Amino acid sequence: MTIETALEELSSLLGQRLSRSKSDLEQHGASESHFPLTPPDAVAYPESTEEVSEIVKICARNGCPVVGWGAGTSLEGQAQAFQGGISVDFRNMNKVLRVGAEDMDVSVQPGITREALNTELRATGLFFPVDPGANASIGGMASTRASGTTAVRYGTMRDNVLGLEVVLADGRIIRTGTRARKSSAGYDLTGLFVGAEGTLGLITELTLRLQGQPEAVTAAVCAFDKLDDAVQAVIATIQMGIPMARIEFVDEATAAAFNGYSGSDMPLCPHLMVEFHGSEAGVQEQAEIFGEIVADHGGKGFEWATKPEDRTALWKMRHHAHWAVLASKPGAKALVTDICVPISRLADAVNETRADIEASPITGPILGHVGDGNFHAILLFDDENPAEVQAVEDLSHRMVERSLAMGGTATGEHGIGVGKKKYMDAEHGAAWDVMGDVKQALDPQNIMNPGKILRGN
């Protein structure tokens, strides 16, 4: 019962599809975040649910950690094998299995990326709305309970996964949910696996809700003198009940990074980027009311992008924000902190964070999905400068403390992994132990992504 035995058995199961090459191990030992390299012992590339089940059975017999790998874009070290073991890379399980055009749903394998899925759906008039800034895999997105620019209208992964196929820690294969839109038939296991970061099982299939392509779409950017005005405009828009499809905030520093990276010429001040979906008349009406709200809050320089290519350019710029900010300080590392507060506290949270960053030696643009009360700071630092490392850690720590004190959460969408475990106690108290009880019940050997989310595992 050792990892070596597991590797031998896995190798005879998978042949070439169990890799121990240095480049494979290093690629799966790193992530988009600031954690040290931690290569797994091997990388498995399964091609079917049955193979995943066999992999997990072998690992269970040998007490070998099993860590799912989608696109490796998670930001809290979730996909890294800190305790060694097998990285299960789903890249070969990336098919669309069924499109239910009438039911507006789709079944997919976990390895498909959100962009590939939407490309495949294009001809159907339907789309999958959840859009994190990276081209993540659907299995990874479900596992971190991801969201993105459209959550304000279409919800997060929690709202858009109808059902799952999961391989449990003992290799059993289960299905959760049905294709019905709602159900009261027992515990919501779908909801339990969504956001579990692979600590309760590996997802091998997902059934997702789709949305119809709206008849009309319009998007705009507008500028504000003060950050506070932009945030107040968001709050007013939500309270008016205007069904925004997207509403994103970027601060002055982010606008500067966009200009440098995308060749835009945004004025150096806070902005809102907004999009409306609906009928021609509906979109028109929403845009007008929004225009009035923005004017009331001192917004200006309103530019509507009604042409598809202008909108694509706009959202591409937004989705590339991370890279734009990184490029603004060559050589720097980024610690991205993600918090989410009740909307009534959003202005306070953003303002206090801005002031805190300004009082520090750190450059840290702020941007976010403010329609949900969710925003990020991309804290840039030199990882060889201990003072900067300390400063970004302190800033990030105070952001989370601020969020919790305001009734918010330590993470709106990036998840816990190893990076935010230290806040679980403050956020959940005894409920954290209940998570541990569930983990213990479903994975008593603690082989599924050990070290993540749970207390002392």
Add this chain to the structure above:
Amino acid sequence: MTIETALEELSSLLGQRLSRSKSDLEQHGASESHFPLTPPDAVAYPESTEEVSEIVKICARNGCPVVGWGAGTSLEGQAQAFQGGISVDFRNMNKVLRVGAEDMDVSVQPGITREALNTELRATGLFFPVDPGANASIGGMASTRASGTTAVRYGTMRDNVLGLEVVLADGRIIRTGTRARKSSAGYDLTGLFVGAEGTLGLITELTLRLQGQPEAVTAAVCAFDKLDDAVQAVIATIQMGIPMARIEFVDEATAAAFNGYSGSDMPLCPHLMVEFHGSEAGVQEQAEIFGEIVADHGGKGFEWATKPEDRTALWKMRHHAHWAVLASKPGAKALVTDICVPISRLADAVNETRADIEASPITGPILGHVGDGNFHAILLFDDENPAEVQAVEDLSHRMVERSLAMGGTATGEHGIGVGKKKYMDAEHGAAWDVMGDVKQALDPQNIMNPGKILRGN
């Protein structure tokens, strides 16, 4: 360690608020459904979370079952104490604790009813949308994962509970969720307790999302010659992406029952009842498109109710459907079966069910929240006539089998309780065992509402 010891300890804790009166026991031993009377050993009326915790601790020490009681309107025997023990009635814990007008949320105690909550919210311009046909308690609604006429627009209890306070099986008090709109901070415990029918703990506080009262509302009823046409019109409306706030189907037999009970004069044929929420222009536009779809499907006799009192009368009639149907056959009992299928199978499911009922000796109006693919048959029978009892059981059984065969669920909203446990295996297979593992982890003594939902408990 007996129930008697528990009763003594509870009595010294609660005094007069532990009742063993015959009328109290009988009231808490019956339900709105067709199950036999099963009085609990006593009824407790706690007034605080701490008291609930003490009650559960006493019951845990003495191995005494604990069954939550909201309004007792659940239809699958969920609130009945089939194994005896204590019924914990939340009627005294019925306060609104906090209204977050800016955040559009509210914190309430579990015993408040949905009508009382909306009365309290009236002055705020906000409302809580989930509206089962009965005036259920919010704690009971969360526990059955209830929904109602507005789920097509605003979702079910799954979508509208942001956080909970729960007393666990050992008396520990936990909080799940925060006031942030979304979170990726660990397992979704809120979602685990919602729909658990009190088998994992007692809910002592809920934070709910609220909705803004729409600027404009309009509602209508329209008639169809054929059931199939009405259902096809629903499917077409959904696929057009029209954001209906409500879309309800009632068949000819239900229309007849309405006429008898509410003094309406609906033609004896299938109907749709629909409502739109939005801006003046938006509602107008939606109503027009819907009118065209209905005309395309042979709908007629369109009557718009734009005056609030006409709309209130319309939805009151719909909410009283259960009583109207019962009144149509004095002395009859009702077995209400609730299934939910993918929308593409809705017409088949309704048609086959209608034909099945017609081929039987049973009267069974069909109606439902068809925008979700969810419908009910209210099967009327004489409980002293074994042939009728058998016939309704067979009809109900075939409805569920049909739903599962179509990719649907055994229950869209009424839940499992004891009535639908027999379908859990067919619907969930090995996932049912996983629910059992979670139950075992959180309630190893099986004192929380034993006998419900789970395999052989």
